[in-house]
Amino acid sequence: MSAVLGISGGYHDAAAALVVDGVVVAALQEERLSRVKNDPSPPLRAARACLSIGGIAAPDRVVFYENPYARIERVLVSLLRGFPRTFRQFPRAIGAQLGSKLWILDDLAEGLGVPRAKVTFVAHHEAHAASAFYASPYPRAAVLTVDGVGEEAATAIWHGTEQGLREVAHVDYPCSLGLLYAAFTAYLGFAVNEGEYKVMGLAAWGSPRRREELAKVVQLSSDGGYELDLSYFAFHTDTELGFSSKLEALLGPRRPAERPWDLETAEDRAYADVAASLQALLEDALLGLARTARKRTEEECLCLAGGVALNAVANARIAREAGFSRVFVQPAAGDAGGALGAAILGAMKDGAPRPAPMRDAALGVAVDAGEANMLASALGFAVKRVDDRDAEVAGRLSRGEVIAFVDGRCEFGPRALGQRSILADPRAAATRERINRAVKRREPFRPFAPSALAGTELRWYDEPGDDMTRFMTTVRRAKDTTLGAVTHVDGTARLHTVDPESRFGALLSAVERESGIPVVLNTSLNGAGEPICATAADAVAFFAAHAVDALVVEDVVVTRRPS
Amino acid sequence: MSRLRTVAGLLGHFLHRQRFFLAPLLLVLLAAAVLLVLTGGLSYVAPFVYAIF
Amino acid sequence: MRLASLLAPFTLGSPRRRARLLAAFARAEHASMLDLRLAAAATPSPARQAAYLSHALDEERHARTFAAAARENGGSDPVLGDAEDLFARRGELGFLAFVHHGESRGRRQFAALATRAERLGDARLATTLTAIATDEAQHESYTGALLVELSGSEAGARKALRRARAWEAWRTFRRVGRAMAGVVWTVSMTLLYFALLPFVLLVLVARPARRGLVPR
Numbered sequence: 001m002s003a004v005l006g007i008s009g010g011y012h013d014a015a016a017a018l019v020v021d022g023v024v025v026a027a028l029q030e031e032r033l034s035r036v037k038n039d040p041s042p043p044l045r046a047a048r049a050c051l052s053i054g055g056i057a058a059p060d061r062v063v064f065y066e067n068p069y070a071r072i073e074r075v076l077v078s079l080l081r082g083f084p085r086t087f088r089q090f091p092r093a094i095g096a097q098l099g100s101k102l103w104i105l106d107d108l109a110e111g112l113g114v115p116r117a118k119v120t121f122v123a124h125h126e127a128h129a130a131s132a133f134y135a136s137p138y139p140r141a142a143v144l145t146v147d148g149v150g151e152e153a154a155t156a157i158w159h160g161t162e163q164g165l166r167e168v169a170h171v172d173y174p175c176s177l178g179l180l181y182a183a184f185t186a187y188l189g190f191a192v193n194e195g196e197y198k199v200m201g202l203a204a205w206g207s208p209r210r211r212e213e214l215a216k217v218v219q220l221s222s223d224g225g226y227e228l229d230l231s232y233f234a235f236h237t238d239t240e241l242g243f244s245s246k247l248e249a250l251l252g253p254r255r256p257a258e259r260p261w262d263l264e265t266a267e268d269r270a271y272a273d274v275a276a277s278l279q280a281l282l283e284d285a286l287l288g289l290a291r292t293a294r295k296r297t298e299e300e301c302l303c304l305a306g307g308v309a310l311n312a313v314a315n316a317r318i319a320r321e322a323g324f325s326r327v328f329v330q331p332a333a334g335d336a337g338g339a340l341g342a343a344i345l346g347a348m349k350d351g352a353p354r355p356a357p358m359r360d361a362a363l364g365v366a367v368d369a370g371e372a373n374m375l376a377s378a379l380g381f382a383v384k385r386v387d388d389r390d391a392e393v394a395g396r397l398s399r400g401e402v403i404a405f406v407d408g409r410c411e412f413g414p415r416a417l418g419q420r421s422i423l424a425d426p427r428a429a430a431t432r433e434r435i436n437r438a439v440k441r442r443e444p445f446r447p448f449a450p451s452a453l454a455g456t457e458l459r460w461y462d463e464p465g466d467d468m469t470r471f472m473t474t475v476r477r478a479k480d481t482t483l484g485a486v487t488h489v490d491g492t493a494r495l496h497t498v499d500p501e502s503r504f505g506a507l508l509s510a511v512e513r514e515s516g517i518p519v520v521l522n523t524s525l526n527g528a529g530e531p532i533c534a535t536a537a538d539a540v541a542f543f544a545a546h547a548v549d550a551l552v553v554e555d556v557v558v559t560r561r562p563s
Numbered sequence: 564m565s566r567l568r569t570v571a572g573l574l575g576h577f578l579h580r581q582r583f584f585l586a587p588l589l590l591v592l593l594a595a596a597v598l599l600v601l602t603g604g605l606s607y608v609a610p611f612v613y614a615i616f
Numbered sequence: 617m618r619l620a621s622l623l624a625p626f627t628l629g630s631p632r633r634r635a636r637l638l639a640a641f642a643r644a645e646h647a648s649m650l651d652l653r654l655a656a657a658a659t660p661s662p663a664r665q666a667a668y669l670s671h672a673l674d675e676e677r678h679a680r681t682f683a684a685a686a687r688e689n690g691g692s693d694p695v696l697g698d699a700e701d702l703f704a705r706r707g708e709l710g711f712l713a714f715v716h717h718g719e720s721r722g723r724r725q726f727a728a729l730a731t732r733a734e735r736l737g738d739a740r741l742a743t744t745l746t747a748i749a750t751d752e753a754q755h756e757s758y759t760g761a762l763l764v765e766l767s768g769s770e771a772g773a774r775k776a777l778r779r780a781r782a783w784e785a786w787r788t789f790r791r792v793g794r795a796m797a798g799v800v801w802t803v804s805m806t807l808l809y810f811a812l813l814p815f816v817l818l819v820l821v822a823r824p825a826r827r828g829l830v831p832r
Contacts (some may be wrong), residue, residue, distance in 0.1 A: 033657075034650070034654070034699065035650050035653050035654070035699070036650060036696075036698065036699065037696070067576075068569075068572075069572055069573050069575075069576035069577075070576065072573070072592070073576065073577065073582070073585065073588075076588055076591065076592070077585070077588075077819050077823050080588075080812065080815055080816045080819040080820075081816075081819055081820065081823075081825060083809075083812070083813070083816040084809075084810070086809075087806055087809050087810070090805055090806070090809045091801060091802040091805035091806060091809075092802075094592075094595045094805060095595075095599065095801060095805070098592065098595055098596055098599050099599055102569060102573065103566065103569060105568075105569060105572075106565055106566050106568075106569055109565060110565075115565075116565035116568050117568070157829075166832075167832045168831070168832060169829050169830060169831045169832060170829070170830055170832070171828065171829055171830065172825065172826050172827075172830065174825070175827065175828075221828055221829070223828070223829050224829055225828035225829030226828070227827050227828055257692055258687065258691075258692045292829070374662055374666070375665065375666055375669060378662075378663070378666030378670075379666065379669070379670055379673075529696065535657065537653070537656050537657060537665065537669055538653075540669065541653070541669055541672060541673055541676075544673050545673055545676055545677070582823075584818070584822040584823075585818075585819075585822065585823065587815060587818060588815060588818075588819075591808075591812060591815060594808055595805065595808065598801060598804050598805060598808070599801070601800075602797040602798070602800050602801040602804075
């Protein structure tokens with residue numbers, strides 16, 4: 001038996017993944033256990049949880065998702081290239097590298113009680129590529145990895161075959177589409193590494209009328225490459241701000257972070273136009289890269305990974321226009337997924353077979369319904385156990401209730417896929433407003449996603465589901481406004497298609513029996529700024545702090561006592 | 564003592580024939596490491612930390 | 617707390633200072649919430665798990681209240697606090713002693729600031745602070761009872777509290793030391809930086825940035 005633990009972390013969204021004899025046994029982000037959103041610290045809690053799930057005392061090998069030596073080289077080289085503007089960053093950057101990040105392999109060995117010789121690493125983008133290709137159902141594929149930055153590459157094209165992954169081409173830091181998007185996220189007043197989704201949601205409210213101006217910021221070349229004009233950016237010389245005053249001179253002043261959004265005003269509409277233009281630019285850049293990948297590999301299938309691959313709107317456009325017949329994005333496409341890629345690469349290097357295609361993302365810790373029962377009772381809530389959980393939930397949803405729903409093991413990645421979800425009826429737009437304002441406390445322009453029973457989606461959407469809708473990593477256009485709560489302002493929806501044979505599929509069937517439609521509004525089970533719930537305690541704490549009508553943890557139903 | 568493996572890894576990386584011309588940068592790292600030992604380990608947090616560090 | 621009442625005129629004097637102080641409170645309450653959630657996950661006792669979770673919910677509410685108050689005074693969203701994981705580092709008894717000590721200090725501080733806010737004519741802030749101080753008193757009381765229960769005696773509880781205070785003083789000492797070392801590091805590294813010009817030339821010649829799509 002061979003057990004390989006993959007680890008990502010150090011920068012954001014740390015995670016661990018365990019592969020035993022070629023089977024992905026567990027994968028979990030550290031934030032789910034530490035309760036610190038996007039927790040970057042060495043994921044020892046997540047690693048121990050994965051080992052415990054697999055019943056493994058000590059792994060045979062630990063594989064980190066990045067080469068720490070190449071990283072320190074790139075840091076030093078880019079600081080020197082930026083001389084003398086990088087003088088403020090130099091002490092901090094070198095301090096962080098030499099003070100902690102260089103020693104990550106030692107920290108992992110000590111923290112997990114594994115001999116240091118058994119702790120190795122793979123390259124950042126190779127880990128991303130593996131996390132997509134080896135989780136995909138394709139025997140051969142082109143692979144495109146796009147993120148902020150790894151050791152040196154910010155984008156890479158790979159060719160995945162029966163022989164393994166081979167790099168075809170790459171674009172180096174500082175020309176990074178991830179950092180481009182991050183810089184605009186900061187310009188629009190959102191938190192970097194967190195607000196990128198908001199930029200994508202906001203883009204639907206604007207029109208790409210600033211696209212021409214943005215052509216000065218990023219030049220696309222005919223070979224699929226792209227170049228950033230660094231004079232508009234500051235991420236290479238400044239840790240706090242991603243963009244320079246020149247960008248503000250081009251597009252107008254940045255948006256103040258604290259001002260509430262009001263898209264009725266011309267001012268905020270103008271910011272939505274910037275978001276839409278950025279989104280259009282990103283899509284054009286990704287399309288160029290994807291078409292090059294198609295040409296160079298001559299493959300029919302494409303896998304995408306890296307933080308930028310979480311851009312569902314761009315993914316849909318790539319699927320339509322890049323010339324591939326199938327496209328796959330696994331749900332933890334960001335850095336967390338690097339842990340999965342590292343574990344798979346390590347296992348295959350040790351002779352394990354390629355893992356089976358990823359069927360679902362329920363790879364985290366399981367919930368303990370008995371614990372939820374005990375805690376909810378102790379906090380004074382009404383608790384009951386039900387025989388037919390699905391009928392109970394369906395009935396409540398049809399009465400317009402908003403339900404916190406917890407089932408089985410938690411999802412790997414940022415998407416709620418039916419294990420840790422807030423569920424509601426997908427029809428009334430008022431439901432969306434209620435969840436946005438009372439539960440998520442987020443900007444009113446952000447959409448919610450529909451989960452539909454696979455095979456029924458053509459009743460509401462223009463195209464059938466595909467390899468991506470299974471993991472909610474693409475969008476579809478709605479045929480009408482029936483599902484008002486889950487249709488974005490531009491008529492799209494981040495559709496999630498659910499296997500009828502799965503437990504969540506059974507719930508959707510019960511919902512259909514109750515309401516006539518096998519669709520629910522499905523958003524992640526977390527409050528504003530919090531990681532998604534993992535354990536029963538998280539779920540009960542969420543229920544106590546948020547105005548949802550009921551908490552359902554497997555067969556345990558928790559409600560508030562009438563006051 | 565196991566940290567020697569990391570030191571060896573770092574040296575090996577910079578002395579590799581593909582980038583031996585960067586070997587002088589080891590002097591910079593050595594000077595910084597001496598200063599770091601003198602001042603104690605430090606850690607920092609900032610949003611663009613992953614781009615620079 | 618005497619120090620808090622002495623500092624109150626300064627800390628509450630202007631909306632900006634008020635916002636900064638409230639944001640610091642929000643951060644502290646958030647950090648405390650995280651530690652309590654970790655403790656709830658780690659304690660072997662279901663009763664204490666429920667108690668820590670309930671306490672964590674209060675801290676979360678306090679953090680939100682303080683963050684909202686900071687925003688009302690013109691501050692932006694506060695940076696969220698980080699967990700110290702005192703349960704894992706100090707054991708359950710050490711953790712409880714630290715929490716008890718912190719709650720007691722928080723209660724005194726908030727009560728003093730509430731009085732001050734009232735005098736300054738900010739009735740709303742005074743009410744908020746008083747309500748939170750009341751919660752802190754309840755936390756102080758339950759952690760006090762648990763301390764006695766876990767240590768087996770009043771004397772044991774007092775000993776744990778003395779240790780918590782000593783550890784906190786040591787932590788402060790180390791933090792100040794780290795901050796000073798940080799200044800020395802920054803100054804010396806900045807000096808080193810400007811001595812690196814030859815290396816800059818080396819990198820510019822030997823490793824110019826590669827642009828566009830680079831084939832493997």
